[in-house]
Amino acid sequence: MTVLVGQLFTGVSIGAVLLLIALGLSLTFGQMGVINMAHGEFIMAGAYTVYVLQGAISSAGISLFVALPVAFLVAGALGALLEYLLIRRLYARPLDTLLVTWGVSLILQQLARDIFGAPNVQTRAPDWLTGNVPLFGDLTLSTNRLFILALAILAVVGLTLVLRLTPLGRRIRAVVQNRDLAAVSGIPTGRVDRLTFFIGSGLAGVAGVALTLLGPIGPTMGTNLIIDAFLVVVVGGIGTLKGGVIVAFVLGTLQSLVEYTTTLSVAKVVVFVAIVGFLQWRPQGLFTLRTRSLA
Amino acid sequence: MTATVTRDPAAPPATPRRRVVVSGPARAAIGFASGALLLFALAPSALSDFRLSLLAKYLCLAMVAVGIGLAWGRGGLLTLGQGVFFGLGGYAMAMHMKLADAGPGELPDFMALYGQLDALPWWWRPFASPWFALPATVLLPMLVAFLLGSLVFRRRVRGAYFAILSQALAAALVIFLIGQQGTTGGTNGLTDFQGFFGYDLDDPVNQRMVYFIVAGGLLLLLALARQLMHSRYGELLVAVRDGEERVRFLGHNPATVKLVAYVVAAGMAGLAGALFVPAVGIINPALIGVVPSIEFVVGVAVGGRAVLLGPVLGAVAVAWARTSLSEEFPAAWTYLQGLLFVLVVAFLPGGLASLPALARRLRRTPRQEVGT
Numbered sequence: 001m002t003v004l005v006g007q008l009f010t011g012v013s014i015g016a017v018l019l020l021i022a023l024g025l026s027l028t029f030g031q032m033g034v035i036n037m038a039h040g041e042f043i044m045a046g047a048y049t050v051y052v053l054q055g056a057i058s059s060a061g062i063s064l065f066v067a068l069p070v071a072f073l074v075a076g077a078l079g080a081l082l083e084y085l086l087i088r089r090l091y092a093r094p095l096d097t098l099l100v101t102w103g104v105s106l107i108l109q110q111l112a113r114d115i116f117g118a119p120n121v122q123t124r125a126p127d128w129l130t131g132n133v134p135l136f137g138d139l140t141l142s143t144n145r146l147f148i149l150a151l152a153i154l155a156v157v158g159l160t161l162v163l164r165l166t167p168l169g170r171r172i173r174a175v176v177q178n179r180d181l182a183a184v185s186g187i188p189t190g191r192v193d194r195l196t197f198f199i200g201s202g203l204a205g206v207a208g209v210a211l212t213l214l215g216p217i218g219p220t221m222g223t224n225l226i227i228d229a230f231l232v233v234v235v236g237g238i239g240t241l242k243g244g245v246i247v248a249f250v251l252g253t254l255q256s257l258v259e260y261t262t263t264l265s266v267a268k269v270v271v272f273v274a275i276v277g278f279l280q281w282r283p284q285g286l287f288t289l290r291t292r293s294l295a
Numbered sequence: 296m297t298a299t300v301t302r303d304p305a306a307p308p309a310t311p312r313r314r315v316v317v318s319g320p321a322r323a324a325i326g327f328a329s330g331a332l333l334l335f336a337l338a339p340s341a342l343s344d345f346r347l348s349l350l351a352k353y354l355c356l357a358m359v360a361v362g363i364g365l366a367w368g369r370g371g372l373l374t375l376g377q378g379v380f381f382g383l384g385g386y387a388m389a390m391h392m393k394l395a396d397a398g399p400g401e402l403p404d405f406m407a408l409y410g411q412l413d414a415l416p417w418w419w420r421p422f423a424s425p426w427f428a429l430p431a432t433v434l435l436p437m438l439v440a441f442l443l444g445s446l447v448f449r450r451r452v453r454g455a456y457f458a459i460l461s462q463a464l465a466a467a468l469v470i471f472l473i474g475q476q477g478t479t480g481g482t483n484g485l486t487d488f489q490g491f492f493g494y495d496l497d498d499p500v501n502q503r504m505v506y507f508i509v510a511g512g513l514l515l516l517l518a519l520a521r522q523l524m525h526s527r528y529g530e531l532l533v534a535v536r537d538g539e540e541r542v543r544f545l546g547h548n549p550a551t552v553k554l555v556a557y558v559v560a561a562g563m564a565g566l567a568g569a570l571f572v573p574a575v576g577i578i579n580p581a582l583i584g585v586v587p588s589i590e591f592v593v594g595v596a597v598g599g600r601a602v603l604l605g606p607v608l609g610a611v612a613v614a615w616a617r618t619s620l621s622e623e624f625p626a627a628w629t630y631l632q633g634l635l636f637v638l639v640v641a642f643l644p645g646g647l648a649s650l651p652a653l654a655r656r657l658r659r660t661p662r663q664e665v666g667t
Binding site: 029033034035086089090093094095096098099100102103104105106107109110113114223227230231234263264265266268269271272275276279280283 | 371373443446447450451452454455456458459460462463464466467470471472473474475585586589592593596626629630632633634635636637640641644
């Protein structure tokens with residue numbers, strides 16, 4: 001029982017990390033049907049933001065909270081720049097965008113290697129995030145994973161509120177649902193695209209901050225994470241946050257439980273087979289926007 | 296080649312000037328012969344043993360590229376997981392060579408080294424026989440591609456979704472191989488081969504022989520791809536790429552069309568992997584994972600995805616540039632590779648193969664377009 005709850009919690013916290021990464025991805029993917037391979041490098045940029053800030057601010061706690069908005073801005077700016085320079089020129093060729101952004105991610109990784117060095121670096125976690133919270137029996141939950149869970153929930157709630165209530169959110173939803181109709185209704189779709197990319201990439205930066213709590217950071221940290229996050233978006237469905245949220249936690253829990261009963265390598269294969277099987281049932285993902293487009 | 300398809304790239308455009316008209320098949324035969332001359336006569340006599348074995352490695356990568364050119368360039372299937380098929384072919388060959396080195400009834404050296412096994416795992420056993428292992432290098436990748444492809448295409452999973460799934464397959468396979476170190480060699484992979492069907496691999500003469508096999512394999516695949524591209528099926532494949540729904544409304548099943556391209560590409564990658572092992576002497580997860588899988592695509596994109604020779608030249612050029620630049624300037628090479636990729640894909644989607652046509656178009660007044 002204790003073991004099961006412990007594994008469930010591990011699964012939920014894997015899911016929370018996946019969710020933080022996939023949130024931004026699903027926003028940018030939903031917007032233009034483009035998978036941004038450089039998303040992982042925006043995560044890395046967020047993580048290195050913490051590293052840089054800790055050089056300037058000695059208190060680990062303060063630097064963490066300063067890093068959250070700063071990482072959002074840094075990663076967001078990178079994303080908006082990428083959208084402005086490259087992605088908007090490749091509207092009609094989504095697959096090519098995938099490849100172009102992979103080239104960008106190579107460049108960003110090498111940039112990180114040149115600036116911060118190839119070996120991984122360690123950031124300091126604040127004292128109150130290094131302990132465990134006793135639950136019952138001898139079961140404890142680690143505070144850093146609880147913090148990440150809270151951060152993920154906060155990000156989902158915040159993003160939902162922005163999308164539902166603000167004028168910007170309304171425009172974003174309109175462009176996702178029908179770009180041409182949004183354009184003829186007077187919505188500046190180009191500017192909305194850039195803002196969407198800013199927010200989506202900024203969320204990657206926030207995910208990067210969260211990841212510094214879990215382990216060392218390095219130039220290739222993004223690549224290792226991004227594929228699972230892609231899968232979350234694919235299985236969750238485009239244009240909805242709901243699907244991504246559910247799938248992130250389900251995949252996290254599935255992986256954690258299978259990993260506990262077998263090994264990590266088997267768990268990855270099982271998760272992959274489960275996803276292909278799931279797509280047999282719902283090829284467009286868990287939740288889909290109803291559109292009339294043929295594509 | 297008398298079909299009245301206007302986009303047929305093999306048919307020369309009608310030019311007002313007097314010119315020797317060469318028909319499509321004749322042109323292909325001439326190209327094929329000059330390719331054979333280059334690979335079998337010119338390269339072996341001009342290059343040192345070391346350079347020739349490097350060329351053998353590049354040609355293996357080029358074989359993967361031929362398949363990608365078919366599936367992606369002609370079929371629009373962006374497969375980011377060709378490393379999986381390359382790896383399956385490579386591991387099948389490597390397992391056979393390991394067992395042949397060890398001798399009948401003996402464990403391969405690395406298994407004895409890790410020491411947890413006293414008997415050969417059941418799924419290693421059939422690879423002791425060349426009659427199983429050799430066909431398996433091609434058929435095993437084709438089987439995996441068939442299973443995944445038929446599930447995925449039937450449900451109309453496509454575009455970026457398909458790309459992501461194929462990539463996830465590569466990631467899953469690599470994690471699996473690393474995790475099963477005792478039976479797959481883990482991160483180290485399989486290496487230290489002594490012989491190749493009884494021939495000593497250390498002998499330079501036998502290395503040359505391997506090169507000739509690789510070159511022959513590449514020419515074979517090129518001929519196969521050429522025939523496929525110029526068949527009715529090839530036209531259908533392009534049609535599916537450019538307008539899948541229309542093809543469906545015309546009564547064809549796009550899923551089958553795509554499946555064939557995907558399975559053929561997988562078989563080509565499998566053969567490439569199988570020949571890579573004797574040519575280079577190693578197969579490991581780092582050669583078949585997510586990053587090398589994308590690098591296969593890079594070569595194809597740089598060379599020109601939709602023409603027959605573009606992928607081959609691109610793959611060889613990129614691999615050659617990597618070897619010659621990355622050792623001296625690793626950082627600069629990474630920047631260059633990223634930049635090259637961004638610029639070519641974004642601004643020259645036809646790849647380097649489209650440069651001559653582009654130059655011709657800029658030089659002259661626009662006339663009849665030669666589609667590729």
